[in-house]
Amino acid sequence: MTASAPALLDVRNLSVAVDTDEGVASILDGVNFQLAPGSIHGVVGESGCGKSTLIKAILGLLPARSRATEGSVALNGKPLFGLEQASTAHSVRGRQIGFIPQDPFLALNPVFRVGDQLLEAMWWHGAGSDDTNREKPRAQRRRAYSERIVELLRAVQLPDPELALARYPHQFSGGQRQRLLIAAALACAPQVVLADEPTTALDVTTQLQILKLLRQLTRERGVSMMFVTHDFGVVAQLCDTVTVMYAGQTVETGPVATVMEQPSHPYTRMLLACHPERSVELKGIPGAVPSPLRPPAGCRFNPRCPEVIPDCESGRPKLLPASAGRHVACFRCHAEAVP
Amino acid sequence: MKSGPILSLENVVSVYGGGRSWLGRAQPEVRAVDGVTFDVQEGEALALVGESGCGKTTLAKTVLGLLRERSGNIRLDGKLVSGLTPQQARLARMTIQYVHQDPGAALDPWWTIGHTLDETLRIHAVSDRAERARRIEEMLSAVGLDSSFLRRYPHELSGGQQRRIGLARILILHPRIVILDEPTSGLDLSVQATVLGLFDELRHQFGLTYIFVSHDLSVVRRMCDRVAIMYLGRVVELGPTEPIFRAPVHSYTRALLSASPSLTPGQLDGMPSLRDDPPSPSAVPSGCGFRTRCALADRVCSAHRPALEAVVDDAANGHMAACHHWQDGLFSSADGSLAMHGVGAQ
Incomplete structure (x- = not known):
């Protein structure tokens, strides 16, 4: 949303629906966000708000019965949907977009050596756009890529990188596995890395090590990152900008400091007030997150919102510019901004 | 501080493994709890804090009597309750109850909530059916649910409702000490706030003593009077919450x-x-x-x-x-x- 730099990853009005036995479930409803080059953008929300679906939609990994019903995703101005020819999509996803999964215990195959698993990504995608090894004979290529893996493992501060290649996943701790997965995501020298709650399964001291590492690597390598999490504390420390989601809709997006310190959407305000660090009387938001099968009309937060106005049920609120560089999707905030 | 502590631990050691396998090989011994000493006063909330593998859950289960301590003394109301067989230990520690980390998994999926709660009372020899129904009703309303939940199955409940049932199910036995094992892990922020509020309310309503096992420090700071920080089976720092959070002394703490x-941005570096x-x-x-x-x-x-x-x-x-x-x-x-x-x- 920054006007100065064009967005590297541009998600516009993205809606995703899933066909279920009970009808069509609307998982994402008009999601908007822009990732500026070299920045870390957090996507935060409660479970079921569509954070993980958003990542899958960008990666083209939506499950069989779900589809993007409207909207677009563009990388460097080139649309990712529409180019559904497998070859084009393949040249972008995995190669220009890396992915760090949530659970370091499930993401590595237990029966293959770590070195081979890391090699596989480069075998398919090459090691970046200036990779000269792709044309070389098999043995040379393998040697070159193995050297690159060792260099990457050193960059993610894994102890004994040369020996690590021949080990199996169970020989590493949770934090070390997460480092391996970060190395795998960076192997093909992507422009963008999508991270799906990569520190949720880790202890706080390990989480801190990984957060520092991610920040250092994205800065050194000029990689942009979209970081999905439910933890506002992690967003506050790691991210430059943040998007808050509720029940598949974008409610607020902007610089981290602004959104965290002066949230303007009622949902962001109420959710932050539930955090034990800020909570005055330990009360949750009344009501429950609506089912995606039967979402409320208009703004999906309206049944729980204490500040509803008649407009709220009329249609999906647009994400419009508000104070201090942020964008808010709330009819009431819009009405107050333009008296 | 007028009377003695409700629970007192002295040099408690719990060990996993050891002995020999059936092939005669010696099994390695893991001292999961390695000489823990502290007192718990009536009515306070004590947090056991540490990272995974530090022995906090093992210590909780030892206090409960599910695991037998290798050595050391546990006193409940000044009475020695350690050194007993598991069955005797559980009987002696009946006023200590435990809320599981994942109450959804701890509820039988084939039983209605009513049936589960009723069983708890039947096991504990409340034979009068009307008495059981009355106590169940009373406890459901105390945790903020109505009697329609009695006919529901565990999968029909949300995470927050499952926690409430998990709590109702042990409070129905009138415990004095409640061990809460990671009571808010996996809950969303707004549900967590509601559940924490409920814990606080029930503690005052029933005069409960909490042992709060958690790794979430913001929750601990908010909820507990005292904190015990654990590392590799030992308590490395112990004291009132505010002094420890304000001026921790041990490097690990x-x-x-x-x-x-x-929540204040920009402190990572x-x-x-x-x-x-x-x-x-x-x-x-x-x-x-x-x-x-x-x-x-x-x-x-x-x-x-x-x-x-x-x-x-x-x-x-x-x-x-x-x-x-x-x-x-x-x-x-x-x-x-x-x-x-x-x-x-x-």
Whole structure:
């Protein structure tokens, strides 16, 4: 949303629906966000708000019965949907977009050596756009890529990188596995890395090590990152900008400091007030997150919102510019901004 | 503080493994809880804090009587309840109850909530059916649910409702001490706030004593009167919540507290991080267990295991720490620079 730099990853009005036995479930409803080059953008929300679906939609990994019903995703101005020819999509996803999964215990195959698993990504995608090894004979290529893996493992501060290649996943701790997965995501020298709650399964001291590492690597390598999490504390420390989601809709997006310190959407305000660090009387938001099968009309937060106005049920609120560089999707905030 | 402590632990040790396998090989021994001593006062909430593998859940289960302590004394209301067989231990500790980490998994999926709650009372010999129904009804309303939930099955409940049932199911037995094992893990922020509010309310309503096992420091700070920080089966720092959060003394406590991300943005670079991973509980370093990751460690630390001793400035509060160099630690934190190896500095 920054006007100065064009967005590297541009998600516009993205809606995703899933066909279920009970009808069509609307998982994402008009999601908007822009990732500026070299920045870390957090996507935060409660479970079921569509954070993980958003990542899958960008990666083209939506499950069989779900589809993007409207909207677009563009990388460097080139649309990712529409180019559904497998070859084009393949040249972008995995190669220009890396992915760090949530659970370091499930993401590595237990029966293959770590070195081979890391090699596989480069075998398919090459090691970046200036990779000269792709044309070389098999043995040379393998040697070159193995050297690159060792260099990457050193960059993610894994102890004994040369020996690590021949080990199996169970020989590493949770934090070390997460480092391996970060190395795998960076192997093909992507422009963008999508991270799906990569520190949720880790202890706080390990989480801190990984957060520092991610920040250092994205800065050194000029990689942009979209970081999905439910933890506002992690967003506050790691991210430059943040998007808050509720029940598949974008409610607020902007610089981290602004959104965290002066949230303007009622949902962001109420959710932050539930955090034990800020909570005055330990009360949750009344009501429950609506089912995606039967979402409320208009703004999906309206049944729980204490500040509803008649407009709220009329249609999906647009994400419009508000104070201090942020964008808010709330009819009431819009009405107050333009008296 | 007028009467004695409701629960008192003295040098409690719990061990996994050991003995021989059926082939005659010696099995390695893991001292999951290695000499823990503390008292719990009636009506307080004590937090057991530490990272995975530090022995906090093992300690909770030992207190409950599900695991048999290898050595040490556990006193409940001044009466010795340790050294018993598991069945006797559980009978002697009937006033201690346990809320599981994942109450959804702890409920039988084939039974209605009513049936589950009823069974609890039948096991505990409440034979009058009307009496059981009355107590169930009363407890459901205490945890904020109505009687329509009696006919529902566990999968029909949300995470927050499952926690309420998990709580109702043990409160129905009128416990005095409740062990809450990671009571809010996996809950969303708004549900967590509601559940925490309920814990607070019930504690005052029923005069409960909580042992709060958690790794979420912001929750602990909010909910608990005292904190015990555990590392590799030992308590490294113990004391009232506010002094510990404001001026932690042990290097591990300081690293743990500063690693918890706060809501105030832009502090990542100033947060000191620990090097390496914690050692395996089956190969605990000699002397102080934390010395391999501590910047203050020297020869004394590897030779002698530090005892949990009163922190002189804060002794009246019951603030204690197990560190040979806690005074050095205070000096380095006073000038604002933590003497700790950051990952970036390696």
